Amino acid sequence: MARIIVVTSGKGGVGKTTTSAAIAMGLAKKGHKTAVIDFDVGLRNLDLIMGCERRVVYDIVNVINGEASLNQALIRDKHCEQLYILPASQTRDKDALNQEGVGKILEDLKKDFKYVVCDSPAGIEKGAHLAMYFADDAFVVTNPEVSSVRDSDRMLGLLSSKSRRAEQNQEPIKEYLLLTRYSPERVKLGDMLSVDDVQDILSLHLLGVIPESKSVLTASNSGTPVILDEKSDAGQAYADVVARYLGEDRPHRFIDDKKGFFGKLFGSK
Amino acid sequence: MSTDSQKTPYNPPALEFKSSTFTVPVLVLSSNDLLVIEQQLQEKVRLAPEFFRNSPLVFDLLELNKRNLDIDIAALTDIIRKSGLLPIGIRGGNAEQNKLALALHIPVYSIHNSVSANSQKPKAIVPPPEPKTESVATTLITQPVRSGQRIYASGDLIILAQVSAGAEIMAEGNIHVYNTLRGRALAGVQGNPDARIFCSDLQAELISIAGNYKVSEDLEKAVGKKPVQIYLQDHALIIKDIV
Ligand SMILES: Nc1ncnc2c1ncn2[C@@H]1O[C@H](COP(=O)(O)OP(=O)(O)OP(=O)(O)O)[C@@H](O)[C@H]1O
Ligand SMILES: [Mg+2]
Numbered sequence: 001m002a003r004i005i006v007v008t009s010g011k012g013g014v015g016k017t018t019t020s021a022a023i024a025m026g027l028a029k030k031g032h033k034t035a036v037i038d039f040d041v042g043l044r045n046l047d048l049i050m051g052c053e054r055r056v057v058y059d060i061v062n063v064i065n066g067e068a069s070l071n072q073a074l075i076r077d078k079h080c081e082q083l084y085i086l087p088a089s090q091t092r093d094k095d096a097l098n099q100e101g102v103g104k105i106l107e108d109l110k111k112d113f114k115y116v117v118c119d120s121p122a123g124i125e126k127g128a129h130l131a132m133y134f135a136d137d138a139f140v141v142t143n144p145e146v147s148s149v150r151d152s153d154r155m156l157g158l159l160s161s162k163s164r165r166a167e168q169n170q171e172p173i174k175e176y177l178l179l180t181r182y183s184p185e186r187v188k189l190g191d192m193l194s195v196d197d198v199q200d201i202l203s204l205h206l207l208g209v210i211p212e213s214k215s216v217l218t219a220s221n222s223g224t225p226v227i228l229d230e231k232s233d234a235g236q237a238y239a240d241v242v243a244r245y246l247g248e249d250r251p252h253r254f255i256d257d258k259k260g261f262f263g264k265l266f267g268s269k
Numbered sequence: 270m271s272t273d274s275q276k277t278p279y280n281p282p283a284l285e286f287k288s289s290t291f292t293v294p295v296l297v298l299s300s301n302d303l304l305v306i307e308q309q310l311q312e313k314v315r316l317a318p319e320f321f322r323n324s325p326l327v328f329d330l331l332e333l334n335k336r337n338l339d340i341d342i343a344a345l346t347d348i349i350r351k352s353g354l355l356p357i358g359i360r361g362g363n364a365e366q367n368k369l370a371l372a373l374h375i376p377v378y379s380i381h382n383s384v385s386a387n388s389q390k391p392k393a394i395v396p397p398p399e400p401k402t403e404s405v406a407t408t409l410i411t412q413p414v415r416s417g418q419r420i421y422a423s424g425d426l427i428i429l430a431q432v433s434a435g436a437e438i439m440a441e442g443n444i445h446v447y448n449t450l451r452g453r454a455l456a457g458v459q460g461n462p463d464a465r466i467f468c469s470d471l472q473a474e475l476i477s478i479a480g481n482y483k484v485s486e487d488l489e490k491a492v493g494k495k496p497v498q499i500y501l502q503d504h505a506l507i508i509k510d511i512v
Binding site for chain 1: 431
């Protein structure tokens with residue numbers, strides 16, 4: 001059975017698109033046929049991070065409007081042939097998406113793909129709602145700061161009440177926490193919440209902690225998902241996330257500040 | 270010593286004494302008028318016939334004896350039996366009454382050994398009539414209540430998961446949160462001053478009982494991370510540890 005994963009957050013700019021690109025690539029590299037969809041209509045940028053922006057002919061709105069078939073719109077990734085991208089439109093607004101059209105696309109993709117990753121726009125409006133409505137799993141991307149955590153909590157409320165699974169009284173969406181842009185030094189200085197703080201507030205299964213890393217910017221500038229940078233900390237952290245999602249038991253890394261002696265004494269466990 | 274024990278070297282015990290506590294309705298009498306007693310008793314029984322059928326019963330004469338009102342024990346037990354109840358004890362009787370009761374094979378109970386929530390109140394019968402149909406529905410929530418979510422319960426509200434900051438839970442009855450309470454909790458929202466809030470970790474933004482509230486600024490830091498209950502006393506919210 002194919003699974004639909006929504007990558008979501010309440011607050012914007014926390015790393016949803018970075019995460020969508022990384023985990024879609026990670027799943028595909030493990031041999032699972034995967035599609036990643038950009039729901040951020042009007043602010044297209046998944047294709048930039050995936051490095052396929054110059055090959056976009058049709059987008060999700062064209063498919064919904066019947067102007068192109070799904071197969072015409074899907075772009076095969078240049079690094080991994082198990083991975084396909086369905087880009088967003090730059091020229092339309094969010095109203096171009098509708099539940100029926102999105103539902104049809106996802107149903108079609110489920111026949112052919114093992115995983116469908118939905119990169120959600122920020123906020124709780126239509127685009128975000130449509131991205132999560134049909135989901136089986138949700139990756140809630142959160143930065144270690146109070147406002148981001150609070151918005152994620154609100155998102156979790158919507159996931160448990162406004163999704164198809166909730167409306168049809170099915171087993172609820174599986175929710176996972178992804179803490180991104182984590183900086184142990186700043187946690188130690190008290191500028192940021194610790195992993196424990198965030199888990200205490202959200203009480204959610206922690207799928208992984210992605211460290212704040214220069215490699216993310218380098219990767220997005222070159223149009224290669226950071227998970228392909230196997231030497232980078234962020235790349236390794238995303239690889240762990242994919243492995244854990246697929247059922248592997250891997251210890252969490254990049255949580256402690258290895259540099260400081262005091263980190264070992266007073267750091268979070 | 271009997272010789273039997275030698276014939277059967279191992280003799281397993283056929284009986285054993287154990288101590289047990291039972292809840293038995295007590296009939297507290299405040300009148301010695303047998304006609305009135307019979308009439309009122311039958312009225313009560315009619316309210317919950319299933320509950321009272323063949324129910325054991327202890328009758329309590331303390332109130333009568335305080336007022337020097339004597340009563341015919343034999344006639345009283347007859348009335349009780351006619352109503353479908355089985356008298357199994359007398360309480361608060363004088364020496365004469367206790368002797369009469371014993372003659373009728375009805376044991377004597379001491380008033381001091383029994384525990385009763387409201388033994389002072391002259392109530393005819395303790396148990397409530399028709400307990401099943403009368404009870405108000407309890408709302409049970411097993412999932413976390415997240416920021417932005419609201420829950421309203423017309424009876425009691427029991428939440429087994431956490432209540433996030435930015436969430437609001439309301440109940441006309443009591444609220445129980447068996448986890449951290451960070452949001453707003455309002456009990457007795459229709460004005461019931463006896464409603465209470467219970468939670469295992471109080472970090473609420475606001476708590477209110479029957480409209481009397483406290484915001485997080487008023488809640489002492491010290492109360493966190495341990496189970497507490499909140500109730501109303503003279504229009505003031507009292508927060509107390511549950512030990
Ligand atoms: N682990 C990280 N370390 C450093 N920078 C990061 C990390 N993750 C994301 N960023 C940076 O944060 C910015 C926002 O990331 P991204 O576009 O993935 O967020 P988003 O949640 O998709 O944003 P939006 O809500 O606008 O869609 C980008 O500049 C990205 O390079
Ligand atoms: Mg994005």
